[in-house]
Amino acid sequence: MKLATSQSERVLGLPLGAATSARLRQRFASSLPWLLALVAGVMVFLPLGLLFEGSVRVGEWEATRYSLENYRWMLTSGRTLEALGNTLIVAGGTCVLAAVFGMSLAWITARTNSFARDTLEAFNLIPFFLSPLVGAISWTYIASPRGGLLNQFLVDFLGLKSPPFNIYSLSGIVWVLGIYFTPYMYLFTVGTLRKMDPALEEAARVCGASTLRTTLFVTLPMALPGILFGLGLTFISSAGIFGVPAALGVPSRIDVIPTMIYEAVSFYPPNYGQAASLSGFILILTVLILMGMRRLMARRAFAAVTGRGYQPHVLDIGRWRYLTFAYNLLFLLAAVGLPLGVLFIVSLSRVWLGHIDPRLFTLEHYHYVLAIYPLTKRAIGNSLQLAMGGATLALLFAFLVSYVIYRTRWRWRPALDFTTTLPIGVPGMVIAMGVLLAYIQTPIYGTLWILMVAYITHFLPVGIKGSSAGLLSLHPELEESARTCGAGWLRTMVMVVLPLLRPAAVATWLLLFLIFIRELNASILLFTQGNEVMSVALYILLDDAPPGRVAAYAMVQTGMILALVALIRRLAGGGSVSAIS
Amino acid sequence: MKRERQDRIGRIFWGILVSLILAAGGLSTAAQAADPPALEGLKGPERKRVANLIEGAGKEGQVIWLSHSVDPEIAVRLEKGFREHYGLGDFRLRHSLMRTGPLSTRVLQEVRAGVRDIDIVHTSDFELFRDLHKRNLFLKYDSPEFARYDPVATRGEGGVPSASGYFTSAILTYFDVAYNTNHVKELRTYEDILDPRYRGRIVVGDASKSASHLFTYLGLRQKLPRQFWEKLAKQEPALIVPVRDMINRVGAGEYWIGFFVTARHIYLGAKRGLPVAAKPIQAEVGVVPVGYIWGILSSSPHPNAAKLLTDYFHSHKVQEMLVKAMAYTPSRLDVGVPPDIGKFARPLKEIPTLIPIPWKTLSRKELQQHREEFREIFFRGR
Numbered sequence: 001m002k003l004a005t006s007q008s009e010r011v012l013g014l015p016l017g018a019a020t021s022a023r024l025r026q027r028f029a030s031s032l033p034w035l036l037a038l039v040a041g042v043m044v045f046l047p048l049g050l051l052f053e054g055s056v057r058v059g060e061w062e063a064t065r066y067s068l069e070n071y072r073w074m075l076t077s078g079r080t081l082e083a084l085g086n087t088l089i090v091a092g093g094t095c096v097l098a099a100v101f102g103m104s105l106a107w108i109t110a111r112t113n114s115f116a117r118d119t120l121e122a123f124n125l126i127p128f129f130l131s132p133l134v135g136a137i138s139w140t141y142i143a144s145p146r147g148g149l150l151n152q153f154l155v156d157f158l159g160l161k162s163p164p165f166n167i168y169s170l171s172g173i174v175w176v177l178g179i180y181f182t183p184y185m186y187l188f189t190v191g192t193l194r195k196m197d198p199a200l201e202e203a204a205r206v207c208g209a210s211t212l213r214t215t216l217f218v219t220l221p222m223a224l225p226g227i228l229f230g231l232g233l234t235f236i237s238s239a240g241i242f243g244v245p246a247a248l249g250v251p252s253r254i255d256v257i258p259t260m261i262y263e264a265v266s267f268y269p270p271n272y273g274q275a276a277s278l279s280g281f282i283l284i285l286t287v288l289i290l291m292g293m294r295r296l297m298a299r300r301a302f303a304a305v306t307g308r309g310y311q312p313h314v315l316d317i318g319r320w321r322y323l324t325f326a327y328n329l330l331f332l333l334a335a336v337g338l339p340l341g342v343l344f345i346v347s348l349s350r351v352w353l354g355h356i357d358p359r360l361f362t363l364e365h366y367h368y369v370l371a372i373y374p375l376t377k378r379a380i381g382n383s384l385q386l387a388m389g390g391a392t393l394a395l396l397f398a399f400l401v402s403y404v405i406y407r408t409r410w411r412w413r414p415a416l417d418f419t420t421t422l423p424i425g426v427p428g429m430v431i432a433m434g435v436l437l438a439y440i441q442t443p444i445y446g447t448l449w450i451l452m453v454a455y456i457t458h459f460l461p462v463g464i465k466g467s468s469a470g471l472l473s474l475h476p477e478l479e480e481s482a483r484t485c486g487a488g489w490l491r492t493m494v495m496v497v498l499p500l501l502r503p504a505a506v507a508t509w510l511l512l513f514l515i516f517i518r519e520l521n522a523s524i525l526l527f528t529q530g531n532e533v534m535s536v537a538l539y540i541l542l543d544d545a546p547p548g549r550v551a552a553y554a555m556v557q558t559g560m561i562l563a564l565v566a567l568i569r570r571l572a573g574g575g576s577v578s579a580i581s
Numbered sequence: 582m583k584r585e586r587q588d589r590i591g592r593i594f595w596g597i598l599v600s601l602i603l604a605a606g607g608l609s610t611a612a613q614a615a616d617p618p619a620l621e622g623l624k625g626p627e628r629k630r631v632a633n634l635i636e637g638a639g640k641e642g643q644v645i646w647l648s649h650s651v652d653p654e655i656a657v658r659l660e661k662g663f664r665e666h667y668g669l670g671d672f673r674l675r676h677s678l679m680r681t682g683p684l685s686t687r688v689l690q691e692v693r694a695g696v697r698d699i700d701i702v703h704t705s706d707f708e709l710f711r712d713l714h715k716r717n718l719f720l721k722y723d724s725p726e727f728a729r730y731d732p733v734a735t736r737g738e739g740g741v742p743s744a745s746g747y748f749t750s751a752i753l754t755y756f757d758v759a760y761n762t763n764h765v766k767e768l769r770t771y772e773d774i775l776d777p778r779y780r781g782r783i784v785v786g787d788a789s790k791s792a793s794h795l796f797t798y799l800g801l802r803q804k805l806p807r808q809f810w811e812k813l814a815k816q817e818p819a820l821i822v823p824v825r826d827m828i829n830r831v832g833a834g835e836y837w838i839g840f841f842v843t844a845r846h847i848y849l850g851a852k853r854g855l856p857v858a859a860k861p862i863q864a865e866v867g868v869v870p871v872g873y874i875w876g877i878l879s880s881s882p883h884p885n886a887a888k889l890l891t892d893y894f895h896s897h898k899v900q901e902m903l904v905k906a907m908a909y910t911p912s913r914l915d916v917g918v919p920p921d922i923g924k925f926a927r928p929l930k931e932i933p934t935l936i937p938i939p940w941k942t943l944s945r946k947e948l949q950q951h952r953e954e955f956r957e958i959f960f961r962g963r
Binding site: 441 | 680681682685689690691696712781833835854959
């Protein structure tokens with residue numbers, strides 16, 4: 001980073017006080033990368049290091065010893081290898097489904113005059129607001145082979161011989177996760193498509209390329225950073241999710257790595273060594289994917305947003321705009337309407353008997369979760385505190401790290417990038433185990449702070465890639481212009497960079513907020529009495545409450561998130577919440 | 582004359598003032614002297630014991646209780662009742678409901694790390710209690726309430742986990758078979774479940790992933806041969822862990838039969854309006870009593886409060902409330918079970934056959950072998 005030096009200020013005739021403060025600024029600026037690296041290193045490697053140490057340790061209490069027994073078990077157990085295969089199928093299938101839905105919807109919204117696209121945009125993100133576990137539960141009411149409402153309808157009214165859908169299967173898991181991750185792919189694609197310089201597309205069309213050819217060979221490649229990051233994040237995240245495979249796979253004896261990890265730590269005596277060795281699978285996947293992404297993106301320039309003014313190009317698709325509208329509506333019906341509708345009906349049912357009976361409708365479950373049950377009431381406040389505070393801290397840290405990685409020439413940038421990206425590949429409950437081991441004897445244990453540390457550690461990569469996608473879209477010439485005019489680094493950030501990054505920053509903060517507010521995998525291991533969050537409260541309700549109460553609380557959570565998102569969008573100036581890539 | 586009148590008025594004034602002050606002090610003393618209900622009727626050493634505990638609990642201000650079996654709404658009632666009973670208006674009962682596995686994991690983690698953040702552990706996992714007891718990690722407290730309990734629950738007799746003064750199984754349950762009365766006319770025996778009509782319509786508690794289901798499988802395995810379980814596996818049952826989830830699915834008709842559902846959950850489901858009933862207990866087979874074991878950790882940060890809560894939880898009033906609200910099987914001898922609950926959750930002494938689990942001697946290896954056997958039978962070919 002270039003800053004004014006004391007020499008320069010003497011030349012400019014500035015008082016020595018200014019020179020001293022400039023020296024201090026320079027010292028701070030040169031120390032900042034090291035400080036960030038230290039914090040990131042402690043956050044990431046302390047828990048992972050303790051976990052690794054646990055993975056090469058066997059035995060209990062005082063009688064423990066170092067051994068590779070856990071790794072030997074992992075590589076020779078047929079069950080583990082089957083779980084690995086299932087994990088890859090789930091992750092790969094989720095990527096394909098999320099990419100198909102997410103990218104097509106992003107293109108429709110950002111680059112066509114599809115009917116009511118602006119109205120539908122906010123709704124396209126709703127699947128992301130649902131807890132994946134609750135999404136899975138909703139779909140059991142819809143597509144359970146024996147009691148699902150959709151199956152019952154199709155059998156009764158279409159005369160089918162047997163129910164066509166079985167949600168308790170690998171394809172059922174892929175379906176629910178695919179819908180859940182569609183907003184990821186959507187967000188990481190639509191922002192870039194909107195801010196893209198249309199000159200290249202216009203050039204292609206002038207040369208005679210069709211709309212489809214232009215889209216496939218010009219538009220989408222230019223949006224590759226966002227798409228690649230979205231795919232990588234989707235693959236890694238879906239491989240590490242526990243709730244959906246637990247709800248839909250376990251009854252059918254379908255194991256994936258996260259459910260095996262949970263089994264290892266949730267059955268007495270817990271075997272952290274086996275859990276840690278299992279997480280090695282996903283860690284290796286993460287490293288390979290990250291290395292591949294870095295190699296691919298290092299070869300190309302993706303500056304699609306430059307200092308020149310432009311008008312985003314919107315394609316007139318004629319009568320097809322109603323077809324694209326219908327496609328978007330169909331997606332929303334399948335991804336939002338059906339699950340939320342069924343959830344709402346179940347939440348109103350005094351008892352759920354497998355069919356809709358208006359005579360049983362009541363609001364008692366809402367009354368219970370909002371006014372009577374202390375746990376659910378307390379969890380709302382805890383979740384809001386954690387989500388807002390955590391998203392803000394994570395974004396701040398993420399932006400600084402992103403800037404060091406993509407805008408400086410600090411020698412250890414690749415190491416910082418790797419360190420801060422690594423946690424996304426480690427399952428949330430494994431991060432939680434490491435955080436627990438690291439901080440159990442510190443004052444933050446038993447408070448919301450330990451949850452915040454786990455959240456930020458795990459999801460910092462999301463913040464960093466969100467910030468960096470925004471930074472990458474800004475051509476350095478914008479900053480250089482400001483510096484040429486005499487603005488210092490801070491002034492350039494405040495007056496030039498941050499305003500341009502604002503949509504991406506808001507989108508990233510929102511993404512982090514949404515992730516934090518319904519995080520379960522780490523929370524379930526780290527919560528203690530008094531600091532439960534909504535996802536934990538929901539999990540407890542799932543275990544020991546009637547379906548109506550579970551559904552009511554899920555509706556409360558979803559409604560609260562929707563309302564908060566709408567409020568934040570209004571405060572942030574409206575527009576599309578899609579500026580991450 | 583005027584001066585004498587003034588002196589008289591002054592004396593009357595001061596007399597009234599002093600009287601008022603004395604009266605206020607007297608009232609205050611009277612107020613302080615009012616006993617909380619817990620001390621009413623107590624005399625001598627017992628009164629002193631309870632009074633000391635109340636004083637200690639008052640200073641401690643709270644108790645931390647991890648449980649896998651007591652619902653939070655019941656805990657709220659208990660907190661209110663505890664405050665009234667012992668006159669501790671600001672006392673906090675910090676209760677957490679957790680599944681057995683994560684609860685045991687949490688306790689183990691904190692005990693090993695030397696963190697003093699749990700007072701009472703309340704779960705059915707006897708392995709945890711056995712391991713901690715071996716390392717003297719439980720506080721010995723022989724509540725006078727224990728004298729009114731069946732020795733099965735307090736002295737480790739009869740295969741129910743307990744160790745005098747260290748941990749007890751005040752409340753019990755047993756796992757049974759639930760069925761949806763809209764789809765199944767009646768179930769009388771375990772063999773009825775093997776009817777081909779029920780193929781794909783059964784849900785079984787996964788004993789490979791749950792301590793309670795494993796203990797029940799272990800016990801029933803002594804009476805039902807491996808052949809029975811293999812035939813049950815051929816019925817292609819679903820396997821899940823949470824019992825409430827099982828009863829909800831059976832009640833909704835998604836499955837018609839639930840195997841390893843607690844008797845009390847069948848009652849609670851029926852009470853909510855679900856069309857469920859319980860298979861009657863077969864005398865020649867019996868049931869496995871699963872104790873909800875209660876113990877105070879030796880590292881308890883609030884020992885007085887923990888002891889007081891132990892007394893309160895095991896009292897007649899609370900046990901009766903738990904039976905009526907949660908349909909537990911009481912082991913307290915003077916607590917009865919209402920007839921409507923008794924149809925589903927029979928009192929201990931009315932259960933014809935209890936299958937004891939040799940929890941004191943059962944090794945981890947043997948438990949693991951049973952878990953593997955269950956997996957082999959129910960996961961074969963999947």
